Amino acid sequence: MGTRLPVIIQGGMGAGVSGWRLARAVSSKGQLGVVSGTALDVLMARRLQDGDQGGHVRFALKxxxxxxxxxxxxxxxxxxxxxxxxxxxxPVPMHSPRPNSELIQLTIAANFVEIFLARHGHKNPVGINYLEKLQLPHLPSIYGAMLAGVEYILMGAGIPLKIPGVLDAFVNHGAAEYPLAVAGAQDGDDFKATFDPREYLDIDLPPLTRPKFLPIIASNVLALTLMKKANGRVDGFIVEGPTAGGHNAPPRGKMQFDADGEVIYGERDAVDLEKLRALGLPFWLAGGYGSPEKLEEALENGATGVQVGTPFALTDESDLEPVSKRELLRQVREGTAQVRTDVTASPTGFPFKVAQLSNSQTNTAIYEARERICDLGFLREGYRTLTGTLDYRCAAEPEYVFLAKGGDIEQTKGRKCLCNALVANIGKPQLRAEGRLEPTLITMGNDLVGIGRFLRPDHEGYSAADVIQHLLTGVAAEAIA
Structure with missing residues (x-):
């Protein structure tokens, strides 16, 4: 790819759904493969405990x-x-502002491994996607990815004003800090995560390459804010609409619902592409852009290309748990696939897109049978205690624990443990008492219902190459050369 910008960016989905296999498959075809940076420390630990099939983790660790x-x-x-x-x-310990050295080293290594494997065997760029709201692991995670040569950092679900400065610091293995969002914080409070690579990797290393930074936005205001107030260079934007999978930005103004209970987004939630073009940075459109027609429309509107998630999530190379993948493909073939926006599922309070599967937590009986537990903790909320210290709580943890930490009982209703569910989605569920496995909760975009365009009668599934070939139908050769 050289310095050419990609026309297609593959979405960084779930925890491990867009793993190194999928990212490598996409990047090897000349587009931008992206791994999900969520919970990589936990995922690598569990892959090793499962015997490291194929020896890939140990190969990368060498x-x-x-x-x-x-x-x-x-x-x-x-x-x-x-x-x-x-x-x-x-168990892997939960992250904190002062985590132990072993957890930090595991996090650095896990991000290194994922990017190393995604880059192995080809010379094209690879990216990694992080959620801004998952703040505590940011610094060691990004450093580990940069050690492996990641070329793009994507970040959404928040306002990542301080990430560019972090990237600049890590080029020369310098120390960095990241401000932590804390409920109830007062003037004079200084809650932040700090990280000095030399404390954990006591060896001399050459300078690293600074990756391009692409924040994921849902408004012109956020794009302008990032350009004016970020503490370093922003290299472009991914503009994500409300039909995209995973977490969606809430609608501006009062939240309203249609007759089917879906969140209503209006004109105020649409990004003004003319104003975005005026900023002079490349941008990619996301959320329902997984077709040749929508790609052509994006290019005509001045976009560099599109980000596509859902079509890639069901490819042969994605790490989505096979039973769920087959069931979703069956639903697509039969025209019964459904995706709904659950406004209470995520502990973050952001609307969350969920595919309807009877063997997942969209089944009320399965959700209610699960015992509440918080032992991964990536989506916890920081809050200021009565004594002025920092602690963490989660609306999906046991209600009495949440209440004891000053939480509101109303915030617990319908909340689901996305951390454990997303890890279960790729076949790594924790085993609980009485032999119960953590249930899944599969996130997909609205585009799930149209996945049939990639299916052929003689194949059960389809590949990442099939998606790319289909999307580029009609795109001028010079645009992808």
Whole structure:
């Protein structure tokens, strides 16, 4: 790809759905493959405990700058042949503003491994997607990805004003800090995460390449704010509409619903592309742009290209759990696939797109049967305690725990543990008491119902290459050369 910007950016989906296999498949075809940066420390630990099928994690760890750290990770987590089916995964500590050294090293290494594997075997750029709201792991995660040569950092679900400065600092392995959003914070409070790479990786390394930074936005105001107030260079924008999968920005103004209970978005929620073009940065349109016609429309409106998620989520190369993938493809073939916006599911309070599957938490009986527990903690909210210290709570944790931390009981209604569900979505569910496995909750965009355009009668599924080939139908050769 050289310095050419991609026409297609593959979405960074879920926790591990867009893993290194999918990103590598997309990037090797000349477009931008993107891995999800969510919970990579937990995912790598569980892959090792499952025996590291194919040896991919251990292969990547052989290239990690510190072989001492790599050896400790393998010694702690790798189980030859995989853990027993009736054994739970060993826990990984939750992140905090002052996490232990072992967790930080695991996080650095996990992000390195995912990017290393996504880049292996080709010379094209690879990106990684983070959620701004998952703030505590940001610094070691980004550093680990940069160690492996990541070329694009994508970030949504928040206002990442301080990420450009972090990227600049890490080029020379310098220390960085990141402000933490804290409910109830007062003037004079200084809640932040800090990270000095040299404290955890005590070796001399050459300077790193600064990746391009593409924040994910849903409004012109946010684009302008990032350009004016970010503490470093912003390289472009991904403009995500409300039909995209995962977390959606809430509508501006009062939240209203249609007859089917779906959130209503209006003209105030649409991005003014003319004003966006005037900013002079490249941008990609996302949310329902997974067709040749919509790609052509995006290019005609001045976009550099599109970001596409849902069509890639069901490809052969995605790591979505096979039973769920087959069921969703069956629904698509039969015309019964449904995606609904759940405004209460996410502990973050953001609307969350969910595919309707009877064996997932969209089944009320399955949701209600699950015992509330918070042991991964990525979506916890920081809050200021009565003594002025920082603590964390989650609206999906046990109600009495949430209330004891000053939470409002109304905020717990309908909340689902997305952390455990998203990890279960890729076949790594934690085993609970009485042999219960954590249930899934599959997120997809509204475009799920149109996935049939990629299916052929003689194949059960389809590949990432099939998606790319179809999307580029009719695109001028010089645009993708």
């Amino acid at each position: 290239h990690f700058p510190s072989q001492e750290i790599a050896a400790r990770i393998i010694d702690r987590h790798f189980i030859e042949g995989g853990k027993a089916p009736d054994a739970p995964y060993k």
